[in-house]
Amino acid sequence: MASSEFGGGRAAWPRRMVLGLGLALLAAEAAAAAPELRVVNRRTRLVLHLPPGLPWKLAAFTNPARLVLDLPGLSWQGPNRLRGAGVVAHAQRQGAGPRQQLLLSLTGPVAPPQVSQAGRRLVLELRPGPAAGFAAFADGRVLAAAAPPPAGKPLVVLDPGHGGKDPGAIGARGTYEKRITLAAALELKRQLEAGGRCRVVLTRGRDVFIPLGERIEQARRREAALFLSLHADSAPGARGASVYTLSETASDRLAAALAQRENQADRAGGLRLPSVSPEVQRILLSLMRQETRSGADRIARLVVDSLDGQVPLLPNTHRRAGFVVLKAPDVPSALVEMGFLSHPADEAALNRPAHRAKLAKALAEAVHGYLEGRSGAMAGLG
Numbered sequence: 031m032a033s034s035e036f037g038g039g040r041a042a043w044p045r046r047m048v049l050g051l052g053l054a055l056l057a058a059e060a061a062a063a064a065p066e067l068r069v070v071n072r073r074t075r076l077v078l079h080l081p082p083g084l085p086w087k088l089a090a091f092t093n094p095a096r097l098v099l100d101l102p103g104l105s106w107q108g109p110n111r112l113r114g115a116g117v118v119a120h121a122q123r124q125g126a127g128p129r130q131q132l133l134l135s136l137t138g139p140v141a142p143p144q145v146s147q148a149g150r151r152l153v154l155e156l157r158p159g160p161a162a163g164f165a166a167f168a169d170g171r172v173l174a175a176a177a178p179p180p181a182g183k184p185l186v187v188l189d190p191g192h193g194g195k196d197p198g199a200i201g202a203r204g205t206y207e208k209r210i211t212l213a214a215a216l217e218l219k220r221q222l223e224a225g226g227r228c229r230v231v232l233t234r235g236r237d238v239f240i241p242l243g244e245r246i247e248q249a250r251r252r253e254a255a256l257f258l259s260l261h262a263d264s265a266p267g268a269r270g271a272s273v274y275t276l277s278e279t280a281s282d283r284l285a286a287a288l289a290q291r292e293n294q295a296d297r298a299g300g301l302r303l304p305s306v307s308p309e310v311q312r313i314l315l316s317l318m319r320q321e322t323r324s325g326a327d328r329i330a331r332l333v334v335d336s337l338d339g340q341v342p343l344l345p346n347t348h349r350r351a352g353f354v355v356l357k358a359p360d361v362p363s364a365l366v367e368m369g370f371l372s373h374p375a376d377e378a379a380l381n382r383p384a385h386r387a388k389l390a391k392a393l394a395e396a397v398h399g400y401l402e403g404r405s406g407a408m409a410g411l412g
């Protein structure tokens with residue numbers, strides 16, 4: 031196959047065109063860059079940018095020769111159809127939501143695909159191969175797939191508030207909330223991982239802007255046991271740490287709207303309500319909300335108990351509000367305001383690594399306490 035026939039060219043993607051639906055909860059999901067298909071060193075290379083944890087898998091078929099890459103729920107910017115390159119005659123996105131696939135129509139038999147994933151980047155390399163060899167593996171079985179998450183330990187998603195173009199609160203002496211939240215989250219991650227009782231993922235590990243819906247979605251997609259958002263507040267005169275959970279009214283309204291959308295679109299990865307009567311769906315949803323809410327209340331109590339005596343606390347330390355980032359209906363979520371950057375003493379403390387380590391130690395204790403009491407809590411709702 032002469033690669034010059036196809037030129038290894040890249041299609042031009044209309045940048046504003048946002049296709050796909052993903053599993054966005056609040057219409058705030060960022061779409062990934064479009065897949066790239068081109069010829070590099072006589073190999074046809076497909077590069078995709080995947081959100082963390084996306085359970086992709088690859089299979090091959092004969093008559094006609096093709097590869098099928100399952101990409102459940104992936105959204106990207108660009109058209110459904112990619113222009114061919116090398117051994118790929120053309121590539122077409124088909125299906126939707128949990129059943130979305132990228133179909134690679136081949137110009138002929140290929141050798142077993144070379145597949146590698148580094149972080150978000152998935153690379154497939156193809157070259158022509160003998161027909162007999164192709165027929166031997168192109169029988170629809172899974173040739174490659176996303177590495178399964180390390181099993182057994184529950185996942186805790188830590189969410190350092192703000193980031194990138196959004197600095198969050200700015201202290202009297204110029205401290206950016208986004209820096210404090212990231213530093214604290216990294217320290218908490220370190221301590222939790224040292225404890226060895228859970229896996230930990232950050233919604234952002236660097237100074238980057240992530241929409242709120244995407245933060246929630248990361249936790250939901252990975253079926254996190256707990257979502258903890260870290261912030262440092264600003265308000266005249268106030269000081270001390272506090273913890274927020276979602277107010278009930280907001281929770282109910284959002285969960286109901288979400289369920290409606292999920293059912294309409296028939297999307298998995300969402301609430302996965304079985305096809306039963308609306309009446310039974312309402313009951314199941316109500317049970318799920320209760321579990322999520324009681325989980326959130328429990329982590330909030332544990333956080334307050336654990337912080338008490340370690341750092342100054344805001345009066346009425348556990349509060350409820352309609353924070354968007356707490357609105358996952360199926361992942362218990364809490365938001366910790368670690369202090370007030372508007373207060374000179376809090377600002378100075380939050381800038382000290384030793385103080386953040388103390389905060390993280392208290393939060394890690396609360397998380398461990400939460401995970402211990404959790405076994406079986408969600409039984410019957412998975």
Ligand SMILES: [Zn+2]
Pocket residue numbers: 191192198199207260261262263
């Ligand atoms: Zn904040």
